[in-house]
Amino acid sequence: MRPSIYFLLKMKQFYIKILLFFCVITVISHQMSAQTLENIIPGIYRIGVKHNSDHYLDNSGYNGAAQYGKVVQWGRNFMVYQNWRIEFAGDNYYKITSLVSNKVLEVTDCSEVNGALVRQGAWLDNDCQKWRFDELQDGFLLIVNKATGKVIEVKEGGTSTDAPIQVW
Secondary structure, three states, rough: OOOOEEEEEEEEEEEEEEEEOOHHHHHHHHHOOOOOOOOOOOOEEEEEEHHHHHHEEOOOOOOOOOOOEEOOOEOOOOOOHHOEEEOOOOOOOOEEEOOOOOOOHHHHHHHOOOOOOOEOOOOOOOOHHEEEEEEEEEOOEEEEOOOOOEEEEEEHHHOOOOOEEEEO
């Protein structure tokens, strides 16, 4: 069984806990059930890794000039690279946009394979760029991709700076 990781989503002074799981959905279901949150407040967020509490989702210095940019975890640095805009995209799904690159999180090539990397790309309004937040009984949230039904996680539970972000 793969270990689970948690993300904290920070908005101003408040935290919304986001759970990212390495285990298959059946492991989650025997522990707790999830329901889709319908009212995430649009705004600017920092998404921090709980299992590695001083690391946050980071756009890796990508400025948007190239077609795609990688997404990694990086030590807290209070830089704009760790700021993400969450906006409603319809049907209880949201787009998550880097403030630096103005590109959105997406599953690479809309792949349904476990371990597919999450990257930044231009908004095309396709399902691999849309995410929902499912709340678990303990108050944590799953970030679930619309196209694949898979959740965001740090690759192999990595704790190092620059560890890539994927779906599983």
